Amino acid sequence: MRLFRRLLSLLILAALLGGGGLAWLALSPVRLNASPLDFQVQPGSSARAAARQMVEAGIDLNPWAFEALARASRSAAALKAGSYEVEQGITLWALLQKLTRGDVSQSELAIIEGWNFRQLRDKLNAHPDLRHDGAGLSDRELLQRIGAAESHPEGLFFPDTYLFSKQSSDLDLLARAYRAMQKRLQAEWAARDPGLPLQHPYQALILASIVEKETGRAADRPHIAAVFVNRLRQGMLLQTDPTVIYGMGERFDGNLRRQDLLTDTPYNTYTRGGLPPTPIAMPGQAALQAALHPAASPALYFVARGDGSSHFSSSLDEHNRAVNKYQRGGR
Known part of the structure; x- marks a missing residue:
């Protein structure tokens, strides 16, 4: 069957090329300096330029033959830029088809729920398959480059696994993640529960963060959202440790002390009312849904049980008993 396909390809090529010499050359394997071998075809490359780039990457081919094959098969204008991976045994014809199809090699980067933007930038800068166009930019400059209207980057990028062609720009990946977050946030905002104490989608993003x-525990998200929504409605302080930790930045050493809770910052929800200024x-997605569809609960407090779940209370007395039971070992 493989021999039949090879002969069929040869006949088609011979018909296209008007002779057998170039056809036989087209179906002969090219030599590679390594296998697998990665190479990049730059945007706007002609067939001759693409052949030169492949030779520089370690593919032992005749640039004239590749260009002649591309022109004779009317593929010269159809070559697609991108990052490609080939293995030993590939023929000149298969190589041309690969570039014509845009059969690029891909890599991936996972953005994890709960990461902050500093962690995301660290992952982008360390990824070997990305082009680091944003590495020297400030956060504000980076947002401008991807077309974001916001001035602070935190929370703006949707957690997901993103596939990309190798040597794609990190700015392109960030732009995709930004658009994904905007799409999901706007959809959830449009379907939000009525009567929430939130004035615009950005506040929902802050609460979701x-x-x-x-x-x-995933099942607790709507109940945790309900606690914060109820507190916002009643004008209570949110008193949530993660905002304090975020406001401390690199000063946080893993231990949150009483003094930290008393030290005022824009993110200290023990000293300032309402939501913090940014996510x-x-x-x-689940946190966005919980923030805009909180559980129907009167709870105003919660405390960790120690097994990943939380105990929710609607009164301070009940909360204090839960704290004594789950965090102080009381009975």
């Missing part, structure tokens, strides 16, 4: 950081992390 807090829910993301406070959640130990504190990147919330996932």
